[in-house]
Amino acid sequence: MNGKSVIRRNIEWFQKSGVMRPADGFWGVGERICVVPSDETAGKICAAFPAQTPIAPGVVALEHRRCDCCIQTAFMFDLAADVLKRPALRRVTDEILDYLTRRSCLQETAETSPARGLWGFANPFARQIYWTDDNAWMVVLLLLLAKRGRPGLHACGLAGARALFRHARPYLDHVIEKGKDVPYPDPAVVLNGLQLNPHWMGLVAMACASAAKADVQTPYESLIRDYHRLVLDGPPAHDVHSSRPTSTGLPWSLSEYAYLTLTASVVAQACPLPDVIHAARHAADTLCRFQEKDGHFRSEHYETPNAPHLADLVYTQNWGTLGLYHAAQLFDSKPYRAAFRRSLTFLASIQDRSPEPHFAGCWRGLYDTAKGQWGGGDLFEGGQGSIYSGWTNAPIATAFLLQEAGQTLFA
Numbered sequence: 001m002n003g004k005s006v007i008r009r010n011i012e013w014f015q016k017s018g019v020m021r022p023a024d025g026f027w028g029v030g031e032r033i034c035v036v037p038s039d040e041t042a043g044k045i046c047a048a049f050p051a052q053t054p055i056a057p058g059v060v061a062l063e064h065r066r067c068d069c070c071i072q073t074a075f076m077f078d079l080a081a082d083v084l085k086r087p088a089l090r091r092v093t094d095e096i097l098d099y100l101t102r103r104s105c106l107q108e109t110a111e112t113s114p115a116r117g118l119w120g121f122a123n124p125f126a127r128q129i130y131w132t133d134d135n136a137w138m139v140v141l142l143l144l145l146a147k148r149g150r151p152g153l154h155a156c157g158l159a160g161a162r163a164l165f166r167h168a169r170p171y172l173d174h175v176i177e178k179g180k181d182v183p184y185p186d187p188a189v190v191l192n193g194l195q196l197n198p199h200w201m202g203l204v205a206m207a208c209a210s211a212a213k214a215d216v217q218t219p220y221e222s223l224i225r226d227y228h229r230l231v232l233d234g235p236p237a238h239d240v241h242s243s244r245p246t247s248t249g250l251p252w253s254l255s256e257y258a259y260l261t262l263t264a265s266v267v268a269q270a271c272p273l274p275d276v277i278h279a280a281r282h283a284a285d286t287l288c289r290f291q292e293k294d295g296h297f298r299s300e301h302y303e304t305p306n307a308p309h310l311a312d313l314v315y316t317q318n319w320g321t322l323g324l325y326h327a328a329q330l331f332d333s334k335p336y337r338a339a340f341r342r343s344l345t346f347l348a349s350i351q352d353r354s355p356e357p358h359f360a361g362c363w364r365g366l367y368d369t370a371k372g373q374w375g376g377g378d379l380f381e382g383g384q385g386s387i388y389s390g391w392t393n394a395p396i397a398t399a400f401l402l403q404e405a406g407q408t409l410f411a
Contacts, residue, residue: 001348003400004084009351009361010397011080011089014073016357018055019389025095028065028104029073031122032392033358035059035385037378044380051124055358064122067106068134069390070096071141076394078148079401097145101156114190117163132193135164136203137390140210140266140409154214161211165218167191168204172226180236196235197242198252198259198283199315201227206263209270210411221271228267228275231260232282241302248290253300255315257286261323262409265330270411284327287320288339295346296369304382309370311346313363314382318395321347322409325399329408344403347396362387363396 014020020029031049036042036058046052051063074096081089100106104123108115108130119138120128142157171194174184184194193200205227208220234251235242246253252260264280291297292308297320299305299312311317324340327333350367352359352374365386368375378385387393402408 001345003344003348003404006348006351007080007084007397007400007404010363010393011077011084011361013352013357013359013361013393014077014389016360017362018053018061018358019387020073021053021061025074025077025092026099028070028096028099028123029389031062031064031066031069032389033059033061033362033387035364035387037383037385041378041380048380056356059358064125065099065104065106066122066134066390067100067104067119068137069388069394070100070104071138072390072394072398074100075141075145076398076401078145079398079405079407083401083404093145097150097153101153107156107160114188115163117159117166118191119160130191132164132168132191132195132200133203135160135191136207139164139207143210143214143411144409158211158215161207161215161220162218164191164204164207165220165223168194168201169223172201172223172230175230176226180230180233181238183236183238195239195242196227196231197239198231198256198263202231202256202259202263206266209267212270213411221273224267224271225273225275228264228273228279231279244302246300247298247306247308248286248300250286253302254287254290254297255301255312255319257283258297258316258318258320258323261287261327262319263323265323265326266409266411269326269330269408280327280330284324284331284333284336284339287324288335291339291342292369294369295342295344296367297343299366299376301382304366304379305377307376309368310376311350311367311369312365312382313347313367313392313396314365314386314388315391317343317347318363318392318399321399322395322402325402326408326410329410344399347399359387363392365392 015023049062052060074093078093118130139160146154212220260283268276296311298308299310301315321343328336366376366384
């Protein structure tokens with residue numbers, strides 16, 4: 001496996017596929033390329049994501065500039081400039097960051113707004129909504145990019161962290177006082193994704209840990225401590241998606257343990273509380289226990305087709321790979337490091353070699369390991385036909401880049 005070759009191919013996919021136009025990042029990066037399925041899923045995708053550009057028969061670029069997809073891509077290009085010794089790639093990072101901070105109007109800055117400091121879902125979008133996971137990635141990567149030579153991003157990142165804390169703390173208070181099975185009743189909720197899943201609150205905890213040392217006025221550690229005392233017990237009964245039975249018999253799907261391996265490892269490095277360390281080790285052990293021989297993790301997430309032979313690259317394999325990398329660094333663990341390398345080898349082996357520029361060098365959303373090809377079906381936001389810029393391609397390339405550079409997402 002040649003990690004730098006894998007990275008080069010993925011960089012070329014971003015620049016030539018049509019997911020990022022113009023290719024210098026001036027207008028950010030689109031959410032994904034979509035191979036439009038020929039069933040009712042297609043209608044749902046088109047209705048929810050109307051900003052589209054056809055790029056080939058049956059293939060469109062979904063042009064919504066999601067804040068998290070943009071920041072993940074910007075961070076990946078910044079790392080690639082160093083690893084590939086191509087400083088010109090840093091210009092793409094600069095353009096995407098300028099888009100986010102100057103042209104997108106995605107961060108709410110009005111002091112009187114209950115959403116102040118939060119980043120909206122996407123531009124263009126009919127109405128602005130706010131999600132915990134998107135905002136958490138904005139905080140973590142803005143603060144890391146600030147440390148990588150862009151100090152002007154620091155205040156922007158801290159504003160997002162304070163906003164997340166402001167909305168997430170009352171939710172956790174409710175869970176502690178009323179119990180997780182009592183739905184959160186706040187009628188004034190601004191922030192979506194106030195849920196115990198590592199996908200949601202785990203990422204919030206990671207953002208809080210990233211900001212904690214720079215913002216001692218905000219009691220982030222209390223949120224981090226309380227969340228990690230709750231998370232391993234699993235989802236509330238009223239969460240119809242996350243509470244359904246898993247193939248492992250565990251309370252969370254493997255996707256959630258993939259997220260938790262990453263988030264708890266990053267949190268533990270900054271805030272080494274016993275409950276956090278335990279959660280990180282438990283999640284990483286779970287991934288090692290259920291990793292298949294070829295390195296993939298079975299698909300269990302509710303937004304993608306499920307089966308043991310399917311590898312989900314939108315919600316599981318990507319985050320599990322990054323998670324095992326950070327768990328191996330945190331615990332100096334040979335088993336975690338070996339599991340990370342198996343996953344990395346698997347990802348390198350399935351990287352798309354198609355001649356079409358909208359495929360060449362990418363990772364699509366779902367891989368059928370039994371057939372040795374992309375497959376398994378499509379759902380609204382996951383499956384073989386969803387080729388995400390962030391969430392799939394940028395995070396997977398970042399795993400290769402961090403390995404090559406010997407760097408981490410640790411605060």
